[in-house]
Amino acid sequence: MIKLVLLLLPIAAIVAIKLLPWWASVAGVLGLLFALKLFGGRMLEAIFSAPFRAKSKVLEGAEVEINSVEDVERPRRADDDEEDEGEGDEEGWPGKIVRYVAVDLRLTPRPTDGPFGLWEPGELALAPPRASGRLDDDEDGCLLVVGKVELHEDEGFVEWSGDKLEGAQRVRLTFGVPASCPKDLRFTYYFAQFGSIELVKNLL
Numbered sequence: 001m002i003k004l005v006l007l008l009l010p011i012a013a014i015v016a017i018k019l020l021p022w023w024a025s026v027a028g029v030l031g032l033l034f035a036l037k038l039f040g041g042r043m044l045e046a047i048f049s050a051p052f053r054a055k056s057k058v059l060e061g062a063e064v065e066i067n068s069v070e071d072v073e074r075p076r077r078a079d080d081d082e083e084d085e086g087e088g089d090e091e092g093w094p095g096k097i098v099r100y101v102a103v104d105l106r107l108t109p110r111p112t113d114g115p116f117g118l119w120e121p122g123e124l125a126l127a128p129p130r131a132s133g134r135l136d137d138d139e140d141g142c143l144l145v146v147g148k149v150e151l152h153e154d155e156g157f158v159e160w161s162g163d164k165l166e167g168a169q170r171v172r173l174t175f176g177v178p179a180s181c182p183k184d185l186r187f188t189y190y191f192a193q194f195g196s197i198e199l200v201k202n203l204l
Helices: 002-019 022-059 199-203
Strands: 063-072 097-108 124-127 144-153 156-159 169-178 184-189 192-198
Touching: 022 184, 022 192, 063 192
Parallel strands: none
Antiparallel strands: 063 097, 097 169, 124 144, 124 184, 144 156, 144 169, 184 192
């Protein structure tokens, strides 16, 4: 609906300029600018978030079976320097990281008739249940992003190639855990949240 309104607004403005008196056209433009000032931010937010909300559909209501949760070493990155291997505030890891955990799980999406049927494990995150999604501000300061993704194949876990996945898959995800993180978290895929995990309980 919002997309349609924004599409029709410039058309209406052109028609008004051609058919209405100059003073009516000026009043219409001023009214349009005033409306955009009041509602433009929300309109643009809705437009830009629409593709991500559509992508979220593939994992809405997905089932998660946790096989194991283990403390692990900090995942090494391609751009790491030998002298820069300490823990702390790092790009891509929000907050003060105090530990890293590897979560072995099987994720089973529900059948969907949406435009997106594939999903990317690298876009998964963990967040408190009341957080609305990856794209919104996280009031609790705890949004655990994936630092390493492994896919289970016949010979065991192998590094994820980056290809999108279809259907149920077993993966191992490594998260950086900040100090101020609540124990009850949910898996998050853009705006979709599903499953649950208690990191504190699993790590004690």
